[in-house]
Amino acid sequence: MPSLLGQTLLNQYHIEEFITHVPLGELYRATDIRSNKSLALTLLPKAISENAEILKSLETESAKLRAISHPNIAAYLGLFQTPTLAFLLEDWIDGPSLTEILNKREPLTINEALIYVKAICSALETLHKHNYLHLNLAPELIHVDKLGTIFLGGIGAARLLGTHAIQQHKTPPLYLSPEQLSDQPLTPASDIYAFTVLIYQLITGAWINGKSAPKTNETIRKAHLEHTPPAPISINKKIPDHFSRMILWALRKKPDDRLKTTTELLSSLALAAQISVDEIPLRITPTTAPVTSAILGGWSFLPPPKQNLIAQDLLPLEDRLAAISTPKPKTPRTRLGIVPIFVFIMVAGFASLFWLVHPAPTPIATSIKLTPFAADYTPPPTTLPTPRPTEEHGGRIAFTCTRRDYNQLCMVNRDGTGLSQLTDMEASNYYPVFSPDGSSLLFSSNRNGAFDLYLLSFDKKELFQLTDHVGNVISPDYSPDGRKIVFANRVGDETTSIWIVNSDGLNPHFLYKGTNTIVGVAWSPDGERIAYAMSVGIPQEYEIFIMNSDGKNHVRISQGLMGIGGSIDWSPDSKYLLIHAGPYEDKDIFRVDATTGDFTQLTYGGNNAGAVYSPDGRYILFNSLRNDDQADLYIMRADGENQQQLTNDPEPDWGAQWSP
Numbered sequence: 001m002p003s004l005l006g007q008t009l010l011n012q013y014h015i016e017e018f019i020t021h022v023p024l025g026e027l028y029r030a031t032d033i034r035s036n037k038s039l040a041l042t043l044l045p046k047a048i049s050e051n052a053e054i055l056k057s058l059e060t061e062s063a064k065l066r067a068i069s070h071p072n073i074a075a076y077l078g079l080f081q082t083p084t085l086a087f088l089l090e091d092w093i094d095g096p097s098l099t100e101i102l103n104k105r106e107p108l109t110i111n112e113a114l115i116y117v118k119a120i121c122s123a124l125e126t127l128h129k130h131n132y133l134h135l136n137l138a139p140e141l142i143h144v145d146k147l148g149t150i151f152l153g154g155i156g157a158a159r160l161l162g163t164h165a166i167q168q169h170k171t172p173p174l175y176l177s178p179e180q181l182s183d184q185p186l187t188p189a190s191d192i193y194a195f196t197v198l199i200y201q202l203i204t205g206a207w208i209n210g211k212s213a214p215k216t217n218e219t220i221r222k223a224h225l226e227h228t229p230p231a232p233i234s235i236n237k238k239i240p241d242h243f244s245r246m247i248l249w250a251l252r253k254k255p256d257d258r259l260k261t262t263t264e265l266l267s268s269l270a271l272a273a274q275i276s277v278d279e280i281p282l283r284i285t286p287t288t289a290p291v292t293s294a295i296l297g298g299w300s301f302l303p304p305p306k307q308n309l310i311a312q313d314l315l316p317l318e319d320r321l322a323a324i325s326t327p328k329p330k331t332p333r334t335r336l337g338i339v340p341i342f343v344f345i346m347v348a349g350f351a352s353l354f355w356l357v358h359p360a361p362t363p364i365a366t367s368i369k370l371t372p373f374a375a376d377y378t379p380p381p382t383t384l385p386t387p388r389p390t391e392e393h394g395g396r397i398a399f400t401c402t403r404r405d406y407n408q409l410c411m412v413n414r415d416g417t418g419l420s421q422l423t424d425m426e427a428s429n430y431y432p433v434f435s436p437d438g439s440s441l442l443f444s445s446n447r448n449g450a451f452d453l454y455l456l457s458f459d460k461k462e463l464f465q466l467t468d469h470v471g472n473v474i475s476p477d478y479s480p481d482g483r484k485i486v487f488a489n490r491v492g493d494e495t496t497s498i499w500i501v502n503s504d505g506l507n508p509h510f511l512y513k514g515t516n517t518i519v520g521v522a523w524s525p526d527g528e529r530i531a532y533a534m535s536v537g538i539p540q541e542y543e544i545f546i547m548n549s550d551g552k553n554h555v556r557i558s559q560g561l562m563g564i565g566g567s568i569d570w571s572p573d574s575k576y577l578l579i580h581a582g583p584y585e586d587k588d589i590f591r592v593d594a595t596t597g598d599f600t601q602l603t604y605g606g607n608n609a610g611a612v613y614s615p616d617g618r619y620i621l622f623n624s625l626r627n628d629d630q631a632d633l634y635i636m637r638a639d640g641e642n643q644q645q646l647t648n649d650p651e652p653d654w655g656a657q658w659s660p
Contacts, residue, residue, distance in 0.1 A: 004018075004026075004028060004043060005017070005018060005028075008033065009030075009041075009080070009082055009085065009087070010080060010082060012032060012033055012034055013030045013031070013032060013033075013039065013041060013080075013089070014030060014031045014033050015028050015029075015030050015041065016028070016029045016030060016031055016038075017029040019040075019140075020099070020140050021140075021170050021171050022042060022136070022138060022140045022141060022154065022171065023136040023138050023141075023154070023157075023171050024042055024044060024048070024088070024136055024154065024156075024157045024166065025042045025043045025044045025045050025048070025087075025088075026042070026043040027040060027041070027042050027140065028040075028041045028042075028043065029041070029092055030089075030092075034416050034417060035416075035648040037092075037648060038092035038094065038302060039077065039089050039090065039091065039092050040074065040089070040090045040091065040092045040093070040153060041087050041088070041089055042087060042088040042089075042090075042154070042156070043085065043086075043087045044085075044086045044087060044088065045170075048086065048166065049081075049084075049085060049086035054166060055079070055081070055086060057163075057166075058079045058088075058156070058157070058166075059079050059641070059642070060641075061132075061158070061159075061160065062076075062078050062079050062156070062641065062642065062643070063603070063604070063636065063640050063641045063642065063643050064130065064132075064604045064605075065132070065155055065156060065158060066078055066606075066626075066643045067588075067603050067604040067605035067606045067626065067643070068126060068127065068130055068132075068155065068604075068605050069605055069606055069607075069626045070122070070123050070126040071122075071149070072119040072120065072122055072123040072149070072150055072151055072152055073123045073126065073127075073151065073152050073153075073155060074090045074091045074092075074093050074143070074151045074152065074153040074154075074155075075090060075091045075626065075627060076088070076089075076090045076155050076156045077089040077090055077091070077644075077645065078156070078642065078643065078644065079156065088156040088157070089156075090153055090154075090155070090156060093143035093144075093145050093151045093153065094143075094145060094146065094301050094302050095143050095144045095145040095146060095296065095299060095301070096143065096144055096292075096295050096296065096299055097139060097140050097141070097142060097143050097144075098116070098139035098140075098142040098143075098198065098202075099139040099140050100295050101139075101202070101291065101292055101295065102139055102201055102202070104291065104295075105205045106205060106291055107202070107203055107204055107205040107236050107238075108202045108203060108289075108291055108292075109238075110203065110238075110239065110240065110243060110273045111273070111275070111280075111288060111289075112288060112289040112290070112291060112292065113199060113202045113203050114269065114270060114273060114275065114280050115150070115280060115281050115282075115283070115284060115288065115289055116142070116150055116198075116199075116202060117199060117265070117266055117269055117280075118266055118277065118280045118282070119149075119150035119151075119152075119282070120142065120150065120152055120195055120262075121195070121262035121263065121265055121266040122262075122266075123151075123152040124152070124188075124191050124192075124195065124262045125261065125262045125263055127155060127158055127191075128188045128191070128261070128262065130604070130605075131160055131161045132155070132158040132159065132160060132161070133158060133159050133160075133161060133165075133186055133187070133188065133190060133191055134152070134154065134155065134158050134191050134194075135157070135158065135159055135165040135180065135186065135190060135191065135194075136154050136157055136158075136165075137154075137175045137191060137194040137195055137198065138154075138171060138174070138175055139198060139201075141153040141154040142198075144284055144292060144296060146296070146299075146301055147283060148283035148284030148285060148289075148292075148293075148296070149282075149283050149284075150283075150284070159186070161186070161187070162185070162186075163186075164183070164186070165180055165186065172213070172214075172217055172220055173217060173220050173221065173224070174197065174207065174213055174220060175194040175195075175197050175198065176194065176224065177189070177190040177191075177193040177194055177224070177255070178193070178224050178225050178253050178254075179255055181221055181224055181225060182225065184255075187255055188260070188261060188262070189255035189256075189258045189259075189260070190255065191262070192250055192258055192259055192261075192262060192265055193250065193251060193255075193258060195262070195265075196247060196250040196251050196265070197251070199247060199250075199269075200229065200232060200247055200251070203232055203236060203239055203243075203247075204232050204235040204236050204239075205235070205236070206235055207223075208223060208229040208251065209223050209227065209229070209230075210229070210230040210234075210235055225253070228248075229248065229251055231244050231245075231248060232244040232247050232248075240272055240273060240274075242271075242272040243269060243272035243273055245272075246259075246265075246268045246269050246272050247269075249268075250265055284296065396411055396412070396413060396414070396418075396659040397411065397412050397413070397414060397621060397633070397646070397656050397657065397658055397659065398410070398411050398422075398432040398434065398441065398656065398657055398659070399411075399412070399432065399633060399647075399653055399654065399655055399656035399657070400429075400430040400431070400432065400653070400654050400655040400656075401421060401649070401651070401652070401653050402631075402651050402652040402653075402654075403421070403424075403651055404651070405426070406425070406426060406427060406428050406429075407428040407429055407430045408421055408422070408423045408424060408425075408429055409421070409422040409423045409429050409430070409432050409441070409443060410422060410653070412633075412646065412647060414635070414646075414658070416645075416646050416647065419647070422441075422456075425447060427445055427446055427447035428445065428446050428451075429443055429444070429445040429447070429454075430443065430444055430445075430655060431443055431444045431474055431475055431476060431655065432655070432657060433476050433477060433478060433657065434657065434659060434660075435478060435482055435503075436478055436480060436481070436482040437482060438659065438660055439457065439458055439459055440455050440456060440457050440458065440459075441455070441456040441458070442454070442455050442456075442466070442476055442478070442485065443456070443476075444473050444474055444475075444476065444487075448465070449469070450469050450471070450472050451472040451473050451474065452465060452466065452467045452468060452469065452470070452473055453465075453466040453467045453473050453476055453485070453487065453501070453505075454466060464505075465505075466485075466501070466505040467501060467505060467508055470489060470491070470499070470501075470508045471489040471490050471491035471492075471499075472489065472490045472491075472496075473487050473488070473489050473499075474487065474488045474489075474496070474519070474520075475487055475488045475519065475520045475521050477521055477522050477523045478503070478523065479523050479527055479549070480523065480524075480525055480526070480527045481527065482503055483502065483503055484500055484501070484502060484503060485500070485501050485502075485503055486498060486499070486500055486511070486521050486523050486530055487499055487500075487501070487521065488518050488519060488520065488521055488532075490517075494513075495513070495514070495516060495517045495518075496517045496518050496519065497510060497511075497512060497513040497514065497518060498510075498511045498512040498513075498514075498518055498521055498530070498532060498551070499511055511551045512547065512551040512554075514532070514534045514545075515534070516534050516535035516536065516537060517534070517535045518532050518533065518534045518535075519533050519534075519535070519542060519566035520532060520533040520542075520566045520567055520568050521533075521568075522568045522569055522570055522577075523549070523570075524549075524570050524574040524594075525570055525571075525572055525573070525574050526574040527549060528548065528549060528574070529546050529547065529548060529549060529574070529594075530546070530547055530548075530549055531544060531545065531546050531557070531568045531570065531577055531594070532544075532545055532546075532547070532568070533545075533564070533565070533566040533567070533568055533579075540563075540565075540584065541562075541563055541564060542564050542565065542566050543556055543558045543564060544556070544557050544558040544564060544568060544577060544579055544592065545557060545558075546594060557577070557592060557594060557597045558579070558581075558592065558597065559597040559599075560597075560599070561579075561581040561590065561599060562581065562582070562583075563581050563582050563583055563584065563587065564579055564580070564581040565579065565580045565581065565587060565609050567579065567580060567609055567610045567611065569611060569612040569613055570594075570613070571591075571613050571617055572613060572615060572616065572617040573617065574594065575593070575594055575595070576591050576592060576593060576594055577591070577592045577594050578590070578591060578592075578611040578612065578613065578620065579592055579611070580608055580609040580610070580611060580622075585607055585625075586605070586607055587607055587608055587609055588601055588602070588603045588604060588605070588606075588608055589601075589602045589603045589608050589609075589611045589620070589622055589640070590602060601640075602620070602636070602639070602640035603622075603624075603636070603640055603643070605626070606624045606625065606626035607624060607625040607626060608622050608623070608624045608625075608626075608634075609622065609623055609624075609654075610622055610623045610654055610655055610656065612656065612657055612658060613638070613658070614658045615658060615659075615660040617638060618637065618638055619635055619636065619637060619638060619658075620635070620636050620637070620638055620640075621633060621634070621635055621646070621656050621657075621658055622634055622636070622656075623652075623653065623654040623655070623656065627645070627648070630648075630649075630650065630652070631652035631653055631654050632645055632646070632647050632648055632649070632653055633645075633646040633647040633653050633654075633656050634646060
């Protein structure tokens with residue numbers, strides 16, 4: 001019997017319920033006690049958890065698999081280990097699995113079955129395009145949620161083309177292809193065979209032997225390897241003959257004799273049913289899927305973990321920089337549902353910032369004392385060229401948290417605990433930057449009309465206005481010695497250019513005007529160079545340049561990347577830059593050599609941006625839209641491995657920086 005019930009693994013994942021056995025182990029429903037979110041937890045058997053080679057293989061592929069996003073794939077969260085256990089985590093899809101549908105032994109109509117075919121074929125096609133094979137298809141891994149959306153789970157054990165499948169757990173090999181059972185090379189045809197076995201069951205109510213599935217593994221193996229299935233039309237006379245023939249074609253023993261892709265499988269079955277693929281519904285509805293809808297109607301769904309806030313329109317930040325000087329309207333706080341103006345997708349010009357480890361500061365209310373920057377107060381500079389972390393990888397993280405109508409400032413521990421909102425006012429506050437000694441938080445705000453720089457002193461517990469209507473200020477960053485601040489600034493109708501100001505707010509002055517709008521600047525930790533992102537005349541696309549800190553010797557460093565966004569961050573050794581690039585709504589994180597321009601891709605899918613290094617350079621913090629188009633913060637290793645979600649709020653979290 002399962003032994004994990006009631007346990008809390010890694011002090012975070014509480015085991016609520018044993019669900020069933022799946023091909024890779026025991027499936028449980030768990031709760032992430034930090035976010036109160038339900039997760040699907042697959043406990044791997046000892047044959048896997050004690051096999052270092054298999055675990056290394058699973059971990060190696062985790063980053064790429066976590067980045068795969070599709071409307072019909074349950075999001076994979078990664079491989080986790082305790083001293084004695086190993087388990088996979090993915091989103092919990094609350095609703096019946098295909099097992100409940102098959103257990104009714106009531107054949108689905110062709111139209112209802114095609115809804116499953118369309119959803120799962122599309123999900124598998126995405127895996128295959130990333131050169132992965134699922135190889136563990138089973139009805140327990142296909143779920144339907146309350147809205148009628150069909151999800152495929154279990155991609156955490158997907159294997160690269162050309163590699164061998166991981167041995168199955170205790171489940172009978174009902175959905176393994178002949179080549180998997182005979183240890184032959186595996187191709188997408190293996191997934192096509194396995195899924196077609198499921199389609200056969202859906203439309204006939206029987207397994208591919210024409211009756212109930214055999215009880216012994218040996219009998220199952222022989223059916224896959226030696227016996228031709230009865231024609232589906234011989235079991236269910238309502239199945240069109242050509243549809244029945246297509247099913248048998250996809251179940252041929254030799255992979256080369258089958259349909260070649262899941263797209264071909266879907267289009268062939270739709271053609272046989274005399275229906276256009278586009279006419280097949282995307283979700284289960286009572287009129288098109290009565291059997292599944294009846295099960296959904298009687299299903300006991302879990303209560304929501306917390307109240308869902310009104311969905312936000314996530315628009316690229318760079319699209320709104322042109323209107324940055326327009327103050328937001330004063331909206332009563334009791335009025336909900338206004339779409340926030342400044343929201344994350346392509347975060348422009350994030351700066352390097354650091355935070356000395358303090359207890360979480362008291363949230364700043366709208367009644368905070370706002371004092372002009374005092375002439376006798378100068379933030380103490382540091383003489384250290386590279387701040388050193390006081391906690392492993394940095395202790396706290398500051399970020400922009402869009403809440404209802406405005407951008408606010410939030411803080412959180414690097415493990416996701418201790419979340420606190422620092423500002424709550426009818427104004428936008430963003431681009432948080434910690435002074436190099438961690439005693440103050442610098443940020444941009446339009447609380448007095450135009451965007452100016454403000455400084456929150458944690459020692460004095462006061463808020464100072466640092467600049468006073470010098471233009472519209474974004475993307476500030478301290479020099480390593482803490483004496484100066486570089487920022488992007490737009491004055492009047494001029495294009496945004498680069499400015500410098502003393503850290504005491506004195507002597508704000510122009511440094512460099514580019515040929516186009518500049519949206520982000522970052523000072524190198526060695527103090528010698530400043531990187532900036534400048535428009536190239538294409539909407540939402542930028543190139544990355546480097547100049548000396550005196551504004552001379554400009555060099556374009558980005559080469560060969562399309563769709564570069566506006567965020568930049570230096571590595572602690574000043575050798576590399578982190579940027580994001582790629583097609584619209586499909587950005588990835590890249591590391592760029594600051595000398596040669598050579599780049600290395602670190603993420604694969606998920607629509608990611610705003611990457612910054614931890615103070616020791618071992619980890620990277622970034623924001624991603626991989627979770628239902630919801631902007632959240634994620635942490636990964638510097639090589640892109642072991643991506644972990646940090647925040648989970650219905651409203652966007654973005655523009656984060658790591659404390660020292």
